[in-house]
Amino acid sequence: MNKRLMTVFVLLLALAAPLAMAAANLEINTPAITSLTASMQARYNQLSPYYASGAIGLTRDGLVAVHDANTVPLKDRQVVNALVAAENNDRNALYKEIAIANGHPEWEAEIRSTFAQRWVQKAQGGWWYQGAGGWAKK
Amino acid sequence: MKNWVWLLPATLILPACVTINIYFPAAAAEKAADKIIDEVWQIKPGEQQPAEKPAETK
Numbered sequence: 001m002n003k004r005l006m007t008v009f010v011l012l013l014a015l016a017a018p019l020a021m022a023a024a025n026l027e028i029n030t031p032a033i034t035s036l037t038a039s040m041q042a043r044y045n046q047l048s049p050y051y052a053s054g055a056i057g058l059t060r061d062g063l064v065a066v067h068d069a070n071t072v073p074l075k076d077r078q079v080v081n082a083l084v085a086a087e088n089n090d091r092n093a094l095y096k097e098i099a100i101a102n103g104h105p106e107w108e109a110e111i112r113s114t115f116a117q118r119w120v121q122k123a124q125g126g127w128w129y130q131g132a133g134g135w136a137k138k
Numbered sequence: 139m140k141n142w143v144w145l146l147p148a149t150l151i152l153p154a155c156v157t158i159n160i161y162f163p164a165a166a167a168e169k170a171a172d173k174i175i176d177e178v179w180q181i182k183p184g185e186q187q188p189a190e191k192p193a194e195t196k
Contacts, residue, residue, distance in 0.1 A: 005143065008144070008146070008147055012147050012150070012151070015147075015151050024166060025166055025169065026163065026166045026167055026169070026170040028170045028173065028174060033174075037174055037177050037178060041177060041178045041179075041180065044178055044180070094174070104162075107162055110162045110164075110167065111167055111171075114164065114167040114168055115171045115175075118168060118171040118172055118175055122172070122175050122176070122179065122181060
């Protein structure tokens with residue numbers, strides 16, 4: 001009897017440990033996610049002055065958008081638009097890839113909204129973001 | 139015989155699996171998001187939110 005209880009206990013531990021681990025972290029170390037992150041990191045050098053000037057801002061759906069095109073010289077506006085489009089492609093792909101990497105494609109929307117909050121949280125002072133009531137300056 | 143002993147872990151573990159797999163792990167997602175954002179924006183650990191540069195006095 002005691003031996004059997006012991007077996008049950010060990011079995012419980014063995015099963016519970018990996019479950020607890022799985023719950024504590026999301027898988028983000030896949031080649032797709034790593035390459036998207038690297039691509040966005042490389043683009044950040046170009047985007048950074050536009051975040052700071054308010055030309056672009058963070059949206060509520062975890063993307064970026066042109067906020068004030070007037071701060072950008074006419075000749076650079078196409079460049080900014082292209083950067084925004086490329087950044088959004090990467091971000092959309094990133095949210096999707098994280099959901100897929102964790103075996104739950106249906107998590108994409110929740111991952112997106114988590115990111116949307118964290119981008120704003122980690123944004124530098126002076127950057128623009130979309131809050132509940134529209135654009136706001138951090 | 140004493141087969142009921144196996145029912146206990148089974149009733150505990152099975153719902154746990156289902157719970158973990160169905161509900162969105164919000165805390166874990168936040169952690170993952172922070173890690174990726176720090177990487178993209180090159181935020182070093184310790185300087186959580188770089189404050190706005192103080193206005194230049196000149």
